[in-house]
Amino acid sequence: MTGARRRSGPAAGPLTRVAARLTTPTAYLGVLGGLQVLVLWMLRGHFGWWLPLSVTVAYVALLALVVRVAGHWRLKLWCVGSLGVLVAIGPTLTGIVQRPRMGLTMEHDGLLQVESAIDRLLAGRPIYGVDWSSTPMASFPWDLTPGGNPALHHMAYYPLTVLVGVPFRLVTGALGLPFDYRIVLIAFACLGLGAIAALPVHAERRVMLLTAVYLSPLITLYLWAGRNDIEFLAVVLLSLALLTRGHPTLAAAALGVAAALKPFAWVAVPFLLLVLYLRWRDSRSIREVLLSVAALAIVPVATVAPFVLADPSAFWTDTVLYAAGGIPDAYPIAGYGFGEFLFQTHLVAHRTDAFPFGVFQLAAMIPVLWIGARAFLRWPTAARWMAGYSALLLAFTFFARFFNDNYLAVVITLLLCIRPLGDRSLAPAGSDQADRLAA
Numbered sequence: 001m002t003g004a005r006r007r008s009g010p011a012a013g014p015l016t017r018v019a020a021r022l023t024t025p026t027a028y029l030g031v032l033g034g035l036q037v038l039v040l041w042m043l044r045g046h047f048g049w050w051l052p053l054s055v056t057v058a059y060v061a062l063l064a065l066v067v068r069v070a071g072h073w074r075l076k077l078w079c080v081g082s083l084g085v086l087v088a089i090g091p092t093l094t095g096i097v098q099r100p101r102m103g104l105t106m107e108h109d110g111l112l113q114v115e116s117a118i119d120r121l122l123a124g125r126p127i128y129g130v131d132w133s134s135t136p137m138a139s140f141p142w143d144l145t146p147g148g149n150p151a152l153h154h155m156a157y158y159p160l161t162v163l164v165g166v167p168f169r170l171v172t173g174a175l176g177l178p179f180d181y182r183i184v185l186i187a188f189a190c191l192g193l194g195a196i197a198a199l200p201v202h203a204e205r206r207v208m209l210l211t212a213v214y215l216s217p218l219i220t221l222y223l224w225a226g227r228n229d230i231e232f233l234a235v236v237l238l239s240l241a242l243l244t245r246g247h248p249t250l251a252a253a254a255l256g257v258a259a260a261l262k263p264f265a266w267v268a269v270p271f272l273l274l275v276l277y278l279r280w281r282d283s284r285s286i287r288e289v290l291l292s293v294a295a296l297a298i299v300p301v302a303t304v305a306p307f308v309l310a311d312p313s314a315f316w317t318d319t320v321l322y323a324a325g326g327i328p329d330a331y332p333i334a335g336y337g338f339g340e341f342l343f344q345t346h347l348v349a350h351r352t353d354a355f356p357f358g359v360f361q362l363a364a365m366i367p368v369l370w371i372g373a374r375a376f377l378r379w380p381t382a383a384r385w386m387a388g389y390s391a392l393l394l395a396f397t398f399f400a401r402f403f404n405d406n407y408l409a410v411v412i413t414l415l416l417c418i419r420p421l422g423d424r425s426l427a428p429a430g431s432d433q434a435d436r437l438a439a
Contacts, residue, residue, distance in 0.1 A: 023419035025207045029063050032416075036087055038215040045055050046105055047094050055090075058083050066207075072201035080207050081193060084214030089186055090223045092375035096180040104139070111226030112137040113155060115181050117162045118169050127155055127162060128307060129314025145351050149161045150329040154322040160303045182226050189214075189223065192234030198241040201382075201424055208420035211403070213237075216416075218409035225364055229410050232262035236389075239268070243275055244382050248288060252276075253295035260300040264410070267396050269296070270369060274376055275385070275426050284429040325354050327399050327425040337403025357401050369398040382421040390414035 037059050040052035063078050069076075095106070116135040117127040132138065132152045163182045168266045172179040179344075196209045212221055213233070223230050236257035242251035251310035255272055258265035276289050308315050321327045332351035333339040339362060348355055372388030390411060397407045 008065045023208070023416075025066050025204060025211070028058075028208045028416070029066055029080075029215070032211055032218075033059050033063065036215050036220065039221060040087075040091070043106070045090075046098075046181040047091050051090055051094065052380070055083070055087055058086065059402075062418070073207065077197075077203040077207050077210070080215065084193065084210050086188055088214045088220045088223055091220070092182050092186055092189075095224055095226075096182050099180060101150040102176050105402065106134075106225050108142040108222075108227050108229065109137045109151065110151070110157070112140075113151065114157060114162055114165065114228070117155060118179075118181075121162055121166065122169065126311060126314070127159075128318045129311055130155075143333060145332045147329070150322070150331060153396050154318045155328060156319055156322050157228070158260055158262065158304065158319065159307050160299070161231065162256070163260075163303060164261075180226075181228075184221075185223055185226065185228060185230050185396050188231045188234045191231065192237050195234060195238035198238075198245070199382075199421075199424075200241075201420070201422055204373045205420040205422055209417055211268050212413055212416040214429065215414065218413050223408045226263070227406050229406055232258045232265045233289060233410060233413070235261065236268060236279045237266055239272070239383060240275065240385065240421075243272075243385070245378075246428070248272075248276060249292045249295050251408070252292035254298045256296040260303050264393055264397070264407075267393045269374060270373065270392070271385050271388050272296070272372060275380070278377070278380055278426070279428045287410045290340060316382070323401065324358065328352070330354075331402055333401055335403035336405065336408055336439070337398040337400065339401050339403065355401070357399060361396055364399050365392055366396045368392050379423075379438070380425060380427045382424040383418050385426055386414060386421050387418045423437050 011108065019065055037052065037056050038056055040047065044052050062076075062083055065079060098105070099107070113132060115135065120127050120130070132155070137149075138152060140149065165181055168181075168183050168187075169179050171358065172183070184250055192208070192213060196206055196213070198207060199209070219233070220232065237256035239251045239258060240252055242248075254271060255265060255268060256404060274290075276292055280289050282287065287425065304315075317327060322330050324330070325333075330352070333343050333348060333353070333355070334350075334351060337358065339348075339355070342355065343351055368391050369388075372391055375390050376384045393414065394411045397403050
């Protein structure tokens with residue numbers, strides 16, 4: 001595979017060669033795109049026949065183009081991007097348009113909670129420590145634990161998730177249109193497309209990245225339902241694109257936005273700091289480090305501080321204790337991770353029980369961070385940055401109280417992004433590392 005600024009890296013072992021054979025544009029399109037088409041046909045009751053049919057025709061033509069035509073990767077990139085827009089945004093828009101007529105079909109309850117929170121915020125009312133039982137979210141069934149959905153008494157989302165929807169709510173209200181938070185998610189999806197397009201890697205690699213994010217049901221299925229993972233994921237990709245282009249302060253600001261949207265982005269901060277360390281070691285200038293750290297902190301502080309000052313107990317209970325299990329009605333032990341294993345093996349008796357998951361998270365994350373940081377410092381490439389981040393995120397989420405299906409999907413997607421990112425250096429241009437990595 002060709003790539004921008006080809007580097008000579010460590011000698012490839014057997015596993016690396018196997019991974020290289022499995023991680024090709026054809027493999028990504030064949031597997032992920034095929035699954036995407038299958039899911040659309042399975043959900044044709046929601047979207048009708050025209051969407052899966054048109055996607056199938058476009059997908060077959062695209063796969064034939066990639067397999068049968070050598071080169072022309074910029075053309076293939078445009079084709080994959082166009083199909084990604086159709087697959088990711090088309091069903092989302094269909095759900096938005098059909099909702100006033102058909103009501104709720106496949107929407108996620110978190111979508112409804114955020115929409116209600118936006119209305120409360122515009123009315124000058126609090127959004128943490130309040131009862132959501134009189135909102136549309138209360139109509140969703142709940143059978144995981146007795147006593148009803150605990151989310152009716154807590155909102156785990158960070159303030160920025162709500163705040164970014166305010167301008168869209170005002171515009172739709174002024175136009176007399178019904179508001180659907182998925183409009184916001186579409187905007188972030190477009191931002192993510194731009195971030196991948198801006199990565200300074202060969203078009204062949206960007207084809208794989210677009211396929212992994214926008215032609216895969218691992219992300220799109222949850223986007224259609226209104227889950228907000230695309231928000232932080234798009235901004236993390238933007239941050240990485242800025243890092244690869246040598247703009248650490250802007251990258252830090254972008255990562256700060258991602259962290260203010262979802263705590264998963266905080267797990268990437270250690271690897272941002274490693275890039276700043278490499279740049280400081282090269283230039284011995286502390287100014288860039290301080291500016292970058294300030295840029296990282298400004299959005300989380302500016303968006304969180306007003307709500308903490310308004311009611312610190314309510315904010316802490318909803319965003320931390322509710323997820324960590326520090327209150328009686330915390331989110332139950334569930335999902336596909338360590339917590340579910342404990343429940344199924346009867347090591348914890350009830351899904352509502354308390355358990356020190358934080359201890360296990362730290363025990364897993366510390367060695368993963370140590371190994372990932374050492375590997376990145378030895379060879380500071382975009383692929384190793386993503387590998388360290390995704391491995392650390394897996395340790396954080398797997399050993400958490402709950403490891404939901406969309407969390408697993410995000411982690412797998414990030415892992416699929418490692419090989420396409422390749423050996424693009426994140427070291428400063430004049431450093432020993434950059435000289436050693438230069439083509």
